[in-house]
Amino acid sequence: xxxxxxxxxxxxxxxxxxxxxxxxxxxxxxxxxxxxxxxxxxxxxxxxxxxxxxxxxxxxxxxxxxxxxxxxxxxxxxxxxxxxxxxxxxxxxxxxxxxxxxxxxxxxxxxxxxxxxxxxxxxxxxxxxxxxxxxxxxxxxxxxxxxxxxxxxxxxxxxxxxxxxxxxxxxxxxxxxxxxxxxxxxxxxxxxxxxxxxxxxxxxxxxxxxxxxxxxxxxxxxxxxxxxxxxxxxxxxxxxxxxxxxxxxxxxxxxxxxxxxxxxxxxxxxxxxxxxxxxxxxxxxxxxxxxxxxxxxxxxxxxxxxxxxxxxxxxxxxxxxxxxxxxxxxxxxxxxxxxxxxxxxxxxxxxxxxxxxxxxxxxxxxxxxxxxxxxxxxxxxxxxxxxxxxxxxxxxxxxxxxxxxxxxxxxxxxxxxxxxxxxxxxxxxxxxxxxxxxxxxxxxxxxxxxxxxxxxxxxxxxxxxxxxxxxxxxxxxxxxxxxxxxxxxxxxxxxxxxxxxxxxxxxxxxxxxxxxxxxxxxxxxxxxxxxxxxxxxxxxxxxxxxxxxxxxxxxxxxxxxxxxxxxxxxxxxxxxxxxxxxxxxxxxxxxxxxxxxxxxxxxxxxxxxxxxxxxxxxxxxxxxxxxxxx
Amino acid sequence: xxxxxxxxxxxxxxxxxxxxxxxxxxxxxxxxxxxxxxxxxxxxxxxxxxxxxxxxxxxxxxxxxxxxxxxxxxxxxxxxxxxxxxxxxxxxxxxxxxxxxxxxxxxxxxxxxxxxxxxxxxxxxxxxxxxxxxxxxxxxxxxxxxxxxxxxxxxxxxxxxxxxxxxxxxxxxxxxxxxxxxxxxxxxxxxxxxxxxxxxxxxxxxxxxxxxxxxxxxxxxxxxxxxxxxxxxxxxxxxxxxxxxxxxxxxxxxxx
Numbered sequence: 001x002x003x004x005x006x007x008x009x010x011x012x013x014x015x016x017x018x019x020x021x022x023x024x025x026x027x028x029x030x031x032x033x034x035x036x037x038x039x040x041x042x043x044x045x046x047x048x049x050x051x052x053x054x055x056x057x058x059x060x061x062x063x064x065x066x067x068x069x070x071x072x073x074x075x076x077x078x079x080x081x082x083x084x085x086x087x088x089x090x091x092x093x094x095x096x097x098x099x100x101x102x103x104x105x106x107x108x109x110x111x112x113x114x115x116x117x118x119x120x121x122x123x124x125x126x127x128x129x130x131x132x133x134x135x136x137x138x139x140x141x142x143x144x145x146x147x148x149x150x151x152x153x154x155x156x157x158x159x160x161x162x163x164x165x166x167x168x169x170x171x172x173x174x175x176x177x178x179x180x181x182x183x184x185x186x187x188x189x190x191x192x193x194x195x196x197x198x199x200x201x202x203x204x205x206x207x208x209x210x211x212x213x214x215x216x217x218x219x220x221x222x223x224x225x226x227x228x229x230x231x232x233x234x235x236x237x238x239x240x241x242x243x244x245x246x247x248x249x250x251x252x253x254x255x256x257x258x259x260x261x262x263x264x265x266x267x268x269x270x271x272x273x274x275x276x277x278x279x280x281x282x283x284x285x286x287x288x289x290x291x292x293x294x295x296x297x298x299x300x301x302x303x304x305x306x307x308x309x310x311x312x313x314x315x316x317x318x319x320x321x322x323x324x325x326x327x328x329x330x331x332x333x334x335x336x337x338x339x340x341x342x343x344x345x346x347x348x349x350x351x352x353x354x355x356x357x358x359x360x361x362x363x364x365x366x367x368x369x370x371x372x373x374x375x376x377x378x379x380x381x382x383x384x385x386x387x388x389x390x391x392x393x394x395x396x397x398x399x400x401x402x403x404x405x406x407x408x409x410x411x412x413x414x415x416x417x418x419x420x421x422x423x424x425x426x427x428x429x430x431x432x433x434x435x436x437x438x439x440x441x442x443x444x445x446x447x448x449x450x451x452x453x454x455x456x457x458x459x460x461x462x463x464x465x466x467x468x469x470x471x472x473x474x475x476x477x478x479x480x481x482x483x484x485x486x487x488x489x490x491x492x493x494x495x496x497x498x499x500x501x502x503x504x505x506x507x508x509x510x511x512x513x514x515x516x517x518x519x520x521x522x523x524x525x526x527x528x529x530x531x532x533x534x535x536x537x538x539x540x541x542x543x544x545x546x547x548x549x550x551x552x553x554x555x556x557x558x559x560x561x562x563x564x565x566x567x568x569x570x571x572x573x574x575x576x577x578x579x580x581x582x583x584x585x586x587x588x589x590x591x592x593x594x595x596x597x598x599x600x601x602x603x604x605x606x607x608x609x610x611x612x613x614x615x616x617x618x619x620x621x622x623x624x625x626x627x628x629x630x
Numbered sequence: 631x632x633x634x635x636x637x638x639x640x641x642x643x644x645x646x647x648x649x650x651x652x653x654x655x656x657x658x659x660x661x662x663x664x665x666x667x668x669x670x671x672x673x674x675x676x677x678x679x680x681x682x683x684x685x686x687x688x689x690x691x692x693x694x695x696x697x698x699x700x701x702x703x704x705x706x707x708x709x710x711x712x713x714x715x716x717x718x719x720x721x722x723x724x725x726x727x728x729x730x731x732x733x734x735x736x737x738x739x740x741x742x743x744x745x746x747x748x749x750x751x752x753x754x755x756x757x758x759x760x761x762x763x764x765x766x767x768x769x770x771x772x773x774x775x776x777x778x779x780x781x782x783x784x785x786x787x788x789x790x791x792x793x794x795x796x797x798x799x800x801x802x803x804x805x806x807x808x809x810x811x812x813x814x815x816x817x818x819x820x821x822x823x824x825x826x827x828x829x830x831x832x833x834x835x836x837x838x839x840x841x842x843x844x845x846x847x848x849x850x851x852x853x854x855x856x857x858x859x860x861x862x863x864x865x866x867x868x869x870x871x872x873x874x875x876x877x878x879x880x881x882x883x884x885x886x
Contacts (some may be wrong), residue, residue: 459728460734463669463697470658473721474690477818478768486772489781497783518791
């Protein structure tokens with residue numbers, strides 16, 4: 001906010017001093033005083049605090065330190081104004097810092113003594129007591145409380161009290177003494193809207209005086225809304241309105257198209273304006289020669305809007321999310337084409353409301369056209385304070401197959417907040433006659449561009465029929481009796497067979513012999529294993545006994561005779577009779593003899609010798625198993 | 631007077647005719663045909679009701695479950711759709727159409743199905759077993775079992791050593807097959823009986839314990855598949871494949 005300085009002309013000042021009741025200060029003396037306005041307020045009302053520093057050369061005086069004010073919230077300020085006086089050849093000046101405060105609670109509150117640093121010296125104001133009544137406790141708007149001055153003598157910041165008796169329509173807007181009635185207020189055109197529906201916010205300024213300058217203290221924020229600015233003319237338009245009995249000038253300061261993005265109770269926060277106005281002065285001389293100005297801060301009230309969600313009932317399946325009232329137009333740049341000859345298709349959706357929610361390409365994939373990503377252009381414009389949107393998709397389609405093709409109807413569903421219902425609009429289908437590509441006489445037909453058959457959309461498979469009736473499958477097969485029976489049956493059959501096999505086992509000598517013969521090799525192997533365990537010089541006797549037993553018992557089992565009665569000669573006869581080769585028989589006897597020798601004429605058998613004997617016995621048994629008939 | 635009487639009689643006849651038709655459509659097959667024609671005409675609500683009536687008869691045919699899933703899907707009820715596809719697949723896991731539809735329905739629910747990390751070979755075996763219904767596995771097992779038993783019988787009856795040896799080897803192979811088929815049957819049956827539930831409400835909070843005053847751990851939405859672990863008065867203990875677990879009111883979940 002720019003500060004304006006009203007400089008006095010010496011002559012005018014000379015005249016002025018006659019009107020002044022007293023001079024505030026004299027040479028070199030600097031005085032500081034604080035003044036609050038009004039002294040009695042209701043909770044929530046605002047108090048203007050003016051700190052006046054009077055003296056000479058006050059250019060370098062910084063604003064006072066307000067950090068000690070606890071009971072009040074500082075809404076605005078400081079705005080400063082400077083005045084010069086020239087009395088009897090002396091100039092004096094005064095500088096005033098003005099703040100806008102709001103009491104934090106009711107009761108008797110104190111603005112504490114405030115320090116101002118002047119020429120390196122801290123001067124203090126006196127504390128001011130402000131009586132804050134509970135809301136509704138103050139009921140005398142016609143007679144505002146007098147301005148409180150904590151330092152006698154000298155003029156107040158404003159000349160006189162009350163001004164010309166303005167009406168006070170907004171009790172919360174304090175009209176300071178001499179400060180003309182200025183108010184700002186924000187209004188919306190609808191307090192109940194659907195999410196995504198436009199509501200228009202307007203901020204007005206009502207005044208009875210001339211506005212010299214104004215500006216927003218902070219950039220406005222609209223939490224929960226998407227805001228689009230509606231331009232207001234650079235030179236604010238003025239309208240004469242009647243508020244109460246008094247005429248006011250109404251200026252439109254700001255217009256915004258707001259679109260709620262969430263549901264529930266949303267609040268548009270207050271906005272503070274710093275406004276420089278022409279002060280009303282009862283002093284004809286002052287008002288003739290000067291432009292007495294005052295900077296005031298005014299705040300709008302917060303506005304609460306109830307945002308409804310879009311109704312769930314009747315929501316179309318392909319609802320785009322757009323809220324408003326729209327039209328759709330689809331055009332093709334030609335009605336007939338050739339295979340591989342591009343066609344331009346333009347889809348234009350326009351209307352009142354925002355199209356931000358509309359994302360996906362409206363034209364579905366077409367199986368007989370190759371489709372490139374569209375060029376998308378979207379514009380918004382304000383018309384009669386309503387947002388109008390337009391979105392254009394430019395498609396290039398390449399026909400892939402000849403014949404009567406169509407660009408199918410494009411459907412847009414949106415919610416119309418005025419009719420409070422969902423609407424669905426469709427464009428007509430556009431027929432496109434596609435001819436085969438240019439064919440030259442005699443020339444072979446150009447190769448058709450082939451493409452894969454593509455699935456363009458997904459859906460569930462269709463329902464099934466039961467031509468042969470329904471089947472109850474609540475009990476699975478694996479839990480049925482049949483399954484249990486089928487598992488048990490082979491088991492039972494095998495058990496039966498086992499019993500049968502045992503019962504019919506050959507009881508004759510031949511049968512027994514067969515079984516003994518079958519076991520021969522297993523027994524011999526067990527004997528050899530036993531021998532291996534005794535493979536040590538200390539147990540050499542047992543070792544050789546085991547090997548000899550393995551060899552003899554094998555032959556005994558094979559030929560079903562008693563092992564005890566087997567002599568070398570008898571063995572020789574049996575093996576020769578069974579057709580065992582001579583060399584093998586010789587090996588057999590040698591091994592057996594070696595064992596006998598070692599058993600009955602113990603020598604110091606060394607491990608290697610025993611190992612050799614064992615290996616020989618194993619080899620002989622394997623060879624015998626092969627050469628003897630099974 | 632006469633004409634009025636005639637008109638009244640006609641109306642009465644028409645009413646009787648309608649009544650008869652309704653009464654006639656009472657065998658499950660007729661109800662099925664009726665539900666199918668409702669579906670074909672786009673009256674999905676009616677179709678779903680009629681399929682439900684067939685199931686109330688206690689007749690569990692996978693086609694009825696599948697069609698009910700379809701009708702629910704068309705009505706936008708993803709929870710019942712997924713539940714019925716799952717139930718149909720329990721009976722007939724080889725139904726690829728039900729599998730496709732289930733996949734499509736799952737793709738539309740709010741919660742993305744968290745995938746547990748399963749190494750490839752196990753996942754492949756699981757996939758193969760999923761296609762094999764326990765009933766098919768049971769038939770395979772029976773075939774292997776009967777064959778092995780026959781081999782066992784022949785072994786018992788074999789008289790010569792060579793024949794016994796050959797049959798012994800075959801029997802070993804047969805027993806291995808029986809073991810594998812039995813294992814397969816066991817796994818498929820277990821998979822089939824795995825306690826699983828589908829969330830049937832728009833959104834349900836999963837809490838740290840079986841009471842309303844427990845902390846909300848996470849929220850699941852309609853159609854999400856949950857493993858059911860325990861049950862306590864009105865609450866299920868559930869978990870997701872990514873190991874998130876908690877308690878959920880049993881009214882909001884339907885067991886497959």
